[in-house]
Amino acid sequence: MNTKRPAASQAQGTAMPVRVDAQRNAARVLAAARRAVASAGLDVSYHEIAREAGVGVGTVYRRYPERDKLMAAVLSDILTELIATAHQGLDCDDAWEGFSLLFTGLALRTAQNAGLSGSLDQHGGPAVAQRRHELLDLARRVIERAQDQGRLRRDLAWQDVLRLTGAPAVQGCVLGLEPDPAHGHHFVLTVLLDGLRAG
Structure with missing residues (x-):
C-alpha cells in the first residue's frame, strides 16, 4: 500500500509541469496568432505563427489541428x-x-x-x-x-x-x-x- 502512494504522487508531480507548460504554450500560440493575423491576415502560415510564438510548428498543429x-x-x-x-x-x-x-x-x-x-x-x-x-x-x-x-x-x-x-x-x-x-x-x-x- 505504502509503496504505491509515492509512485502515484511522483506521477502527479511529473504530470503537473506538462499541463502547465501546455497551457503556457497554448497562450503563447494564441497571442502569436493574433499578432501574425493582424500583420499578415487570415492566410498567415502556421510556420509564421510558430516563429512568432517561439515554439515548434508541431506545437501549433497539436493545439489547433484545424x-x-x-x-x-x-x-x-x-x-x-x-x-x-x-x-x-x-x-x-x-x-x-x-x-x-x-x-x-x-x-x-x-x-x-x-x-x-x-x-x-x-x-x-x-x-x-x-x-x-x-x-x-x-x-x-x-x-x-x-x-x-x-x-x-x-x-x-x-x-x-x-x-x-x-x-x-x-x-x-x-x-x-x-x-x-x-x-x-x-x-x-x-x-x-x-x-x-x-x-
Whole structure:
C-alpha cells in the first residue's frame, strides 16, 4: 500500500509541469496568432505563427489541428476583449466617457486587425457569430445611453457610429498610407470624437 502512494504522487508531480507548460504554450500560440493575423491576415502560415510564438510548428498543429479552429480562437479572443471594454463603458457614470472608451477600443482594434471583421462568420462559425452579436448589442446600448444623456449626436444611427470606428484603418487598407508617426490613429480618433460630441 505504502509503496504505491509515492509512485502515484511522483506521477502527479511529473504530470503537473506538462499541463502547465501546455497551457503556457497554448497562450503563447494564441497571442502569436493574433499578432501574425493582424500583420499578415487570415492566410498567415502556421510556420509564421510558430516563429512568432517561439515554439515548434508541431506545437501549433497539436493545439489547433484545424485552421478554422485557430482562426475562430483568434477572432473570439479579440471579441472577448472588446466585450469587456463595452461592459466597462456601460459601467462608467459619464456616458460620454463610456462611449469614448468603447469607440477608441473598437477603432484601434479595427486598425490593428484590418480585414478581420468581414470574415467573422465565415471563419468563426456560430460561436464567434454569437460573440459578435453580443458585442453589437452592448455597443448599441453604450451609444444610445450617450445619446439619451445628450452627450452624443442624435442625428446618427448607432450603426453609423460604429461604421466610423473603421475610419482610422481606411488610410492603411484603401489608400496604402502609413499612419503619421507624429499623430497616428489617436489623432484621427480625436477628430472623430470631437465631431461626434453633442453640442
